[in-house]
Amino acid sequence: MQIGEVQQPLSSLIRGDVLFGQSMREHTSWRIGGPADIMVLPACVDDIRTCVLFAREQGIPLTVMGNGSNMLVKDRGIRGIVLKISRGFNRIEIIGTTVSAEAGSLMPVVAVQAAEAGLSGLEFAAGIPASVGGAISMNAGAHGKSIGEVVRSAVILTQDGEIRSLDREEIGFAYRKSGIREKRVVVLNAVFALEPGNPAEIKMKNQTNLKKRRQSQPLEYPNAGSVFANPPGQWAGWLVDQVGAKGMRVGDALVSDKHANFIVNVGAASAADVLELVGQIRQMVFKKFNIELKLEIQVVGE
Ligand SMILES: Cc1cc2nc3c(=O)[nH]c(=O)nc-3n(C[C@H](O)[C@H](O)[C@H](O)COP(=O)(O)OP(=O)(O)OC[C@H]3O[C@@H](n4cnc5c(N)ncnc54)[C@H](O)[C@@H]3O)c2cc1C
Structure with missing residues (x-):
């Protein structure tokens, strides 16, 4: 057809x-x-x-x-x-110390609700603009923690249309990825196992993490978070900074002065602009450090 x-x-x-x-x-x-x-x-x-x-x-x-x-x-x-998977899939349910969230729920909302219920463990995700499904697929993380550490299980839909529950091990979490993409399944829901804590303290941690982001990330421009994954034992942002790429621009795609691992769209950037900039940065980092930077962002389409 x-x-x-x-x-x-x-x-x-x-x-x-x-x-x-x-x-x-x-x-x-x-x-x-x-x-x-x-x-x-x-x-x-x-x-x-x-x-x-x-x-x-x-x-x-x-x-x-x-x-x-x-x-x-x-x-x-x-x-x-x-x-x-977004609107219409955002029900969040708290039972004891677990939070069950549909795949379209946004992580900042899940983190706020967990805090209000006095549940600790998702403070690191308070500022990650991910849906629950995207966070599981990417094993999103920040401040030394990642989603895979707090997920107990996820409900998924297979290519055959079958609905199954996968436990943490079956999801196959690794650095900024999981088995969700290779398995080509759709995440419908996730259950987070959290720890009881003081709501005021948890809310304070959420706020502190949000403040750190506002200070260190160019949130005033459209972006997609970190462009490059950290190579083992290295910080991609530091490598990009060291080759002097901050401020480099192709069309309306600009390497942020605030955070070298962010490429921001300062107007009408095209994907071609971003990819050209990515290529230039990769070459510069390879030349100076002999390290091949890998993309954290997912490039899709044609
Ligand atoms: C300002 C900013 C800050 C960020 N900070 C961080 C950070 O601190 N840490 C971090 O890890 N990331 C960060 N990111 C990147 C991004 O938020 C994460 O990678 C997030 O996990 C992506 O979630 P999403 O719902 O937007 O997924 P999308 O971008 O929509 O998709 C990403 C991948 O997930 C898959 N996917 C999405 N939903 C589902 C589903 N329901 N079932 C199966 N597969 C699915 C897609 O197929 C795709 O492969 C940041 C991004 C921005 C813009």
Whole structure:
């Protein structure tokens, strides 16, 4: 089936929204990216299952996304279907010392609710603009902690449309990644195992972490967090700083003066601008340190 013929059958199967030609600028924190052929905003788990099975049966590429805070979408956009797990999947439930959150819940919201309930363990995530699904997929982390350390289990939907619960070990957490992408499964929900604590102290830690971010990160411009992953035993930001890349600019993509591992969009940056800058930085770091920087951001589309 050609992509143009998909509109009617897919729309008739999905309770949520099926959008065509959505600019990915509207859906990514970098405000960069061409159009998605089709975007599905599911209203229920059945919509997610239908979308996954439809894409597989029709041989249409499927890209899963959450809050779009770690994605560089290329300028010609994304072919096939983008399944965006966000609104409608944000229920958070607290039972004893566990927090169960649907995949579209935002980590800062989960961290606030945990703090209000006197549960400690998610303070590090208070300023990470991730959805729960994206945080699990990327094993998001900060301040020396990462999601994998506090996740007890996650409910996922497989390529066959089957719903399963994976425990922490099965999710396969590693530095800024997990087995979610290789397994090509969709995260529906996660359960965090936290520790009881003093709500005021937990809230204070959340605030301290947010303040540190405001001081050290260029949050006034669209960005996608750290562009490069830290090589073992090194800080990518330090390496980029040492080669004098701060302030380098291609088009409207600029290496932040505040944090060398952030490339900010100071106007209408294209993905090509960012990738050109990334290439230049990589060469400079390789020349000086003989280290090949790897991307932390996910590059998608064409
Ligand atoms: C200002 C700023 C600060 C940041 N700080 C940090 C930080 O401190 N630490 C850190 O680790 N990251 C940080 N990031 C990067 C980003 O927030 C994380 O990588 C986050 O985990 C991405 O979540 P997301 O929901 O935005 O995922 P997206 O960007 O939408 O997707 C990222 C990946 O997750 C997959 N994915 C998303 N949802 C699902 C799902 N439901 N099921 C299966 N796969 C899914 C996608 O397919 C994709 O491969 C920062 C970003 C910004 C803009």
